[in-house]
Amino acid sequence: MTAQVIDGKAFAAEVRGKVAEHVTRLKEKHDLVPGLAVVLVGEDPASQVYVRSKGKQTTEVGMKSVEHKLDADTSEADLLALIDKLNKDDSIHGILVQLPLPKHLNEDLVINSLDPAKDVDGFHISNVGLLGTGQKSMVPCTPLGCLMMLRHHHGSLSGMDAVVIGRSNIVGKPMAQLLLGDSCTVTIAHSRTKDLADVVRRADIVVAAVGRPEMVPGDWIKEGATVIDVGINRIEKDDGKTKLVGDVDYESCAKRAGAITPVPGGVGPMTIACLLANTLTAACRANGLDEPEGLTV
Ligand code: NAD
Secondary structure: OOOEEOOHHHHHHHHHHHHHHHHHHHHHHHOOOOEEEEEEEOOOHHHHHHHHHHHHHHHHOOOEEEEEEEOOOOOHHHHHHHHHHHHHOOOOOEEEEOOOOOOOOOHHHHHOOOOHHHEOOOOOHHHHHHHHOOOOOOOOHHHHHHHHHHHHHHOOOOOOEEEEEOOOOOOHHHHHHHHHHOOOEEEEEOOOOOOHHHHHHOOOEEEEOOOOOOOEOHHHOOOOOEEEEOOOEEEEOOOOOEEEEOOEOHHHHHHHOOEEOOOOOOHHHHHHHHHHHHHHHHHHHHOOOOOOOOOOO
């Protein structure tokens, strides 16, 4: 079997198109422009690239984009004061604090100081609890993007065996909650899992979110399974140049899987598309308007 490639780049463009259409309608009918504020503390080069890309895509779908770049030595009090200001600003519907924060700042404290309704990353403890209890929440962007792709490919996921490799708060755990919400039988595997190969071999859906280049070989994949590769790892090739690879060995997994996401061009582009979708959802909720269909759970 050769797997069908799930084209995250094309799907993300579709999602952004839907968001842009809805944003146009909001402007015309309600004079409402969704606004996203991104807060970046320090000068981490990868974070700067993400923030630039988020700002550009926010503007492209017709939303207001605001960037707050703070010095690496910004105090916790100053950061919390900015968040308080953004929480109270009616023109801002989504706030994203780019992680990781410099070591002297308490990430949990900062994230939990966001208004949960504006927490478009879905990391606030209230949103984690709402998602875990099957209530309306802000859903973390990367797992939301994975779920959208899975629903698009399969329709219903009900009754499928899903294995999520990785138990982080930003990917693994919320991914497992979302799959459970769609009635999968979910196993969360992690660094202490015994016989990971055996666990993965049972899965109809494998979501790999580990951060270890190409660690899942093709012979762990059940024939016809769907493989969603969240990992983004930069490795050096034989010629000294670098390339991005995922957490699964694409070539061997694609031979056995029914469908697979590539790296790059799979989960990555969906993450920012879902950030825009979440900002739109937040703007609709804040104004008592119907939420766009198919852009949240
Ligand atoms: P993390 O480091 O917080 O968590 C990694 C998880 O993998 C841990 O729960 C750990 O238990 C598990 N793990 C480690 N070694 C393992 C092993 N040998 N076997 C099984 N499990 C093991 O990472 P994260 O933030 O969840 O990110 C995971 C990967 O996803 C990274 O490559 C990251 O760059 C990528 N990522 C991509 C996007 C995107 O937009 N595509 C978004 C977030 C993260």
